[in-house]
Amino acid sequence: MTNNLINIVSGPIFQVAWVVEDIDAAEQEFTDRYGVEKWVRMPRMTFGPEQATYRGAPADYTIDTSLGYAGGQQIELIAPVSGENLYTEQIAKSGPGLNHIAWVPEDFDTALAQAQARGVEIVQHCVVPEIGMEFAYLSGGALGSYIELLRLPTEARAMFDSMIPAGHRNPWQH
Secondary structure, three states, X not given: OOOOOOOOOOOOOOEEEEEOOOHHHHHHHHHHHHOOOOEEEEEEEEEOOOOEEEOOEEOOEEEEEEEEEEOOEEEEEEEEEEOOOHHHHHHHHOOOEEXXXXXXXXXXXXXXXXXXXXXXXXXXXXXXXXXXEEEXXXXXXXXXXXXXXXXXXXXXXHHHHHHOOOOOOOOOOO
């Protein structure tokens, strides 16, 4: 059987993310063993019911995050702080570990609509209106981990571009 459907996303994976219980220890592990030289910590990121949903219901949660690059690959570490979300769900079910891989589709709205048209569950969805950023976590099904789609405005892309090590490029850079 051939698949005549267009892929939901194309291009390289932008980010690989882990849910962790101890963000300091996880940063150190990546630094010591895998060469991540610099981390940008974003503590106490709060997502309220006006901007976030989790399993179809309004969500209210706080997380600590940290971003770094292993060569050209962005690494994200996420430590849940409060509230119910897919990160606390993972910690409860299986403990720390790989949570998602992320793509930045050229057309976020079309990619999200294609996922929904195929019956893919949107597990968590967040909008950050202050900067125009949006992200949706799709059920990974048989993959286990989630797939994240990101809408990244110019400001967010510029921030990530300033973090990437010399000699590497983010997927949107040509």
